[in-house]
Amino acid sequence: MRAKVFADDISLIVVSTVPTVGVSPDTLEFEISNGSKKFFAVSPESQESFPVVQSLIMSVPMKVGEAKMNEEREGDVLLLSKGDDTLYYDDGTRTQSWYGANYFGVKFNPSKEYVVKTALVNLYMTSSNNCNVSICPDVGGSPGTAQETISFTASDNWNSINFTSNPTFSGPFWITCFVPTANPSGPYFGGDASGGQYSYYSLDGSTWANMSNSDLMIRAVVGPSGPIEDTVRTMVIKNIGGGTLNVTGISVNQSWVTSLSPTTFSLTSGQSKNVAVTASSIGLSNGTHYATITIQSNDSMGAYSQPVKFVVDWVGIEETEISSAALTFTVKNFPNPFGEKVIIQFDVPTSEIGKDTQLEIFDISGRTIRVFPIHSTQSVITWDGRDNTSNRVAHGIYFYKLKLKTCVKTGKLVLMK
Amino acid sequence: MRRILGFVGVLVFLFPAIIYSNLLTNGDFEQPLTTGWLQEHSGTVTIDRAIGYDTDGNYEACANKxxxxxxxxxxxxxxxxxxxxxxxxxxxxxxxxEGYESTNYSKNWAAGAIIISYLNASNSTLGETRIYSCSPDCPWVNSATVHLITASNANWNNYSFNINDELTNLSGVDPLNVAKIKISLYSAVTHDY
Incomplete structure (x- = not known):
């Protein structure tokens, strides 16, 4: 057995004196997905204490047929451009209407910086009234001085009030409403059936008390304060030839690539330059979008083309929530909050059960945690707090989504330690 | 005198920057192997240069295991x-x-190769081109980071190619990350009996 190698006249000769564009990576890829469009606000970790306000706050029964707000709420949200998020704590079903105070507020605690664009306020009206809504910073657990106050004439169900001053917050903020409630003429302030740690009321607009038994139906439509997260990529341009590469322009054929910088520069042989490529998902539909970046230079081969791919995959939990006016069904979940397991019981017509009927569990970012297929005769699902891989999930807020043939029902679940 | 100066000026203009320089030192092995080259080995080997490895009367190098x-x-x-x-x-x-093995035992093999290794700035190997001859049971195979070029025959041959072109055979190597090239005369034998 033997191995030999002989060699002579080995050379490595640099042959190029012509500048040549080299670009990496091969394809610039962007992706925005699940849960970024809309999400449920993150609960504050700390509990502030408030002085007890002696006031009579009562709920009045809803009128039959006015409990379902989903279509109106969905309509409000869909008017807004992609890239906006809706922060809310209520479950979307108005089961209580409140009076006895003139000021109502919800403290939001987003995880990143946002511009607050619109307040959504749900009222139960028997008579119209002049109201206003304010956007306020959080100061020691209470709303601080309003950055902007907008007057509006209240109407029944959801009221959409746009802010114009681009109020921006990177931490907790408040939306407060002045609504002079009165019984029996109304208006009344809408609230859901449970929760309440984020909702407050005030008699005078300065001293606030927590509402422990209902989430007020105040929502914040927010947008990114700058370029949407996860939309900047770096393209490396290198002169892989000789001489000097003069890049005279970089352009793109799709408007969703919003910025290229820098676009003119020179590179000596072997030198490289980082070019920031910024893309925006606003206005883009779900799916994969392609663009081509063209690099103009003195490369003898002419212009260089660089492909760009942007995958948009918006999945909002409540976006698919629709209700059929002709369909009535009930869903109960108990206990809630729960520790070991929660039982989700539903009473739906058998005509709503199909091969794709299922119950899904989501976390607050919209990520699917667990999926339960539903069979025709089934009416109870028990969730043991584990994901699809049988791992116990962290404590916190989760949501179920019951997907039937013609409608979807969602609800909130609180998993305790 | 003006005509001569003008003529020289035209020549400079036509050939401004074409410089053909060998990046390798002592690539023709006319200097001792300690000039430009490094060695490593395991087992008993012979690494030398001589004027008798071919018939041109100049020095050639050999790595022999x-x-x-x-x-x-x-x-x-x-x-x-x-x-x-x-x-x-x-x-x-x-x-x-040359790579020769006579036992016909499937786990024994021998290979002789010129290996061009593509390294990044940290000296990590990104991929290799191997011009080689080997015994039948040599386990080397083509991959995204290894391109095999079988020696034409057992004689002296010239191998020449552009590195940019060669890198298109190595999909796992980004040319922009290549900061160094390592040229090796490499021979190896492996036994398992």
Missing amino acids: DHVSGFEDGYARLYQVVDVSITNVTFSCDAKC
Whole structure:
């Protein structure tokens, strides 16, 4: 057995004196997905204490047929451009209407910086009234001085009030409403059936008390304060030839690539330059979008083309929530909050059960945690707090989504330690 | 006098920057192997240069790993690493490769190769081109980071190609990350009986 190698006249000769564009990576890829469009606000970790306000706050029964707000709420949200998020704590079903105070507020605690664009306020009206809504910073657990106050004439169900001053917050903020409630003429302030740690009321607009038994139906439509997260990529341009590469322009054929910088520069042989490529998902539909970046230079081969791919995959939990006016069904979940397991019981017509009927569990970012297929005769699902891989999930807020043939029902679940 | 100066000026203009320089030191082995080249090995090997390895009367180099005892694996490597700012470089080499194994035992193999290794700035190997001859059971295979070029025959042959072109055969190597090229005369034998 033997191995030999002989060699002579080995050379490595640099042959190029012509500048040549080299670009990496091969394809610039962007992706925005699940849960970024809309999400449920993150609960504050700390509990502030408030002085007890002696006031009579009562709920009045809803009128039959006015409990379902989903279509109106969905309509409000869909008017807004992609890239906006809706922060809310209520479950979307108005089961209580409140009076006895003139000021109502919800403290939001987003995880990143946002511009607050619109307040959504749900009222139960028997008579119209002049109201206003304010956007306020959080100061020691209470709303601080309003950055902007907008007057509006209240109407029944959801009221959409746009802010114009681009109020921006990177931490907790408040939306407060002045609504002079009165019984029996109304208006009344809408609230859901449970929760309440984020909702407050005030008699005078300065001293606030927590509402422990209902989430007020105040929502914040927010947008990114700058370029949407996860939309900047770096393209490396290198002169892989000789001489000097003069890049005279970089352009793109799709408007969703919003910025290229820098676009003119020179590179000596072997030198490289980082070019920031910024893309925006606003206005883009779900799916994969392609663009081509063209690099103009003195490369003898002419212009260089660089492909760009942007995958948009918006999945909002409540976006698919629709209700059929002709369909009535009930869903109960108990206990809630729960520790070991929660039982989700539903009473739906058998005509709503199909091969794709299922119950899904989501976390607050919209990520699917667990999926339960539903069979025709089934009416109870028990969730043991584990994901699809049988791992116990962290404590916190989760949501179920019951997907039937013609409608979807969602609800909130609180998993305790 | 003005005519002569003008004539020289035209020549400079036509050939402004074409410089053909060999990045390798002592690539023709006319200097001792300690000039430009490094060695490493395991087992008993011979790495040398001589004027008798071919008939041109000049020096050639050899990396030789023979089977000298019953169970001795090993390899011989004579190599040189050069920095490259660009990969538009022409590689050329006269070489003769041998890999011979007589036992017909499937786990024994021998290979002789000229190996061009593509390194990043941290000296990590990104991929290799191997011009080689080997015994039948050599396990080397093509991959995204290894391109095999079988020696044409057992004689001296010239191998020449552009590194940029060669890198298109190595999908796992980003040419922009290539900062160094390592040229090796490499021979190895492996036993397992």
